[in-house]
Amino acid sequence: MKAIKFIFLIVSLLILKSCTDKNHNKENIVVTIYPFKAIIQEIVGNEVVVDVLLPGNADPHTYEMSPSDFNKIQNAKVFFYGAETLDGWAAKLDVENKIELLKVLPQDFLIQIESDTDHSFHKEEDSHHHQGFDPHFWTDPITVNSMIDSLTKILSDYYPDKKDLFRKNSEKFSKELYELDKKIRETIEQIKHNKVFSAHPFYNYFFKRYELEILGSLEISPGQQITPKFLKTISEQIKQKNVKAIFINRQHISKPAKVLAESVGIKTIELDPIGGTTGNETYEQIISNNLKIIMNELK
Numbered sequence: 638m639k640a641i642k643f644i645f646l647i648v649s650l651l652i653l654k655s656c657t658d659k660n661h662n663k664e665n666i667v668v669t670i671y672p673f674k675a676i677i678q679e680i681v682g683n684e685v686v687v688d689v690l691l692p693g694n695a696d697p698h699t700y701e702m703s704p705s706d707f708n709k710i711q712n713a714k715v716f717f718y719g720a721e722t723l724d725g726w727a728a729k730l731d732v733e734n735k736i737e738l739l740k741v742l743p744q745d746f747l748i749q750i751e752s753d754t755d756h757s758f759h760k761e762e763d764s765h766h767h768q769g770f771d772p773h774f775w776t777d778p779i780t781v782n783s784m785i786d787s788l789t790k791i792l793s794d795y796y797p798d799k800k801d802l803f804r805k806n807s808e809k810f811s812k813e814l815y816e817l818d819k820k821i822r823e824t825i826e827q828i829k830h831n832k833v834f835s836a837h838p839f840y841n842y843f844f845k846r847y848e849l850e851i852l853g854s855l856e857i858s859p860g861q862q863i864t865p866k867f868l869k870t871i872s873e874q875i876k877q878k879n880v881k882a883i884f885i886n887r888q889h890i891s892k893p894a895k896v897l898a899e900s901v902g903i904k905t906i907e908l909d910p911i912g913g914t915t916g917n918e919t920y921e922q923i924i925s926n927n928l929k930i931i932m933n934e935l936k
């Protein structure tokens with residue numbers, strides 16, 4: 638009997654220990670894609686670990702979550718994802734600690750999917766579009782700035798003892814975002830070809846902010862069906878409007894975009910809206926590196 642009691646005690650202690658270990662783990666933040674880490678890390682500084690689920694070359698729209706991803710999410714203090722229309726698999730998860738970043742943004746900063754753009758490319762294909770807001774908000778520093786106060790408040794609720802530090806960091810980040818905006822404006826002024834067309838609308842917040850003319854995109858959701866008729870309409874528009882290149886994102890090398898570009902004799906330009914690679918780690922670096930590529934092609 639004594640032995641049984643002893644084993645029971647040991648088992649209880651082990652369970653207790655694993656519980657405290659688990660609670661101890663619940664100090665970190667988990668995010669789906671790298672730019673969310675880049676933004677949140679500016680606010681929380683080195684005080685909190687921010688883990689990213691997706692590798693830098695993965696497409697958030699089509700990513701398939703692994704069991705270890707789910708474990709990380711469950712063991713996080715708070716889990717941030719983009720939106721139903723970006724990382725919908727995360728939006729569907731039945732976990733209590735998840736926060737949708739698109740909902741943290743003030744509504745008037747959001748772009749309706751394709752509604753602010755020239756519809757001429759899409760008139761006959763409107764049934765293909767999903768409803769709602771464009772989820773690629775992080776490509777514009779001013780849009781990111783619009784969420785900083787609310788985001789800092791949310792983070793402070795999870796880490797009340799770090800409130801003052803978060804406030805200080807967010808004020809500094811906000812200033813840096815305005816400086817970045819100023820730098821982009823001064824650079825973009827030198828652009829000659831201001832008409833842009835993309836394989837997927839992954840950079841429209843940036844294009845819209847800096848007054849590039851968005852002519853549309855090929856695949857609203859990556860991999861969607863494109864009819865020959867639609868391709869023909871686009872080819873004509875590209876020639877007529879003298880579009881210089883089609884923007885594609887590193888996470889979804891669109892085959893239809895390559896075929897289209899080749900058929901009309903223009904190139905595809907690859908941007909990396911996600912980052913996370915060497916030299917592409919901070920928010921400022923991600924945006925500045927893409928700016929360099931854009932300027933190289935459109936100047």
Ligand SMILES: [Zn+2]
Binds near residue numbers: 698723773837838839
């Ligand atoms: Zn996308």
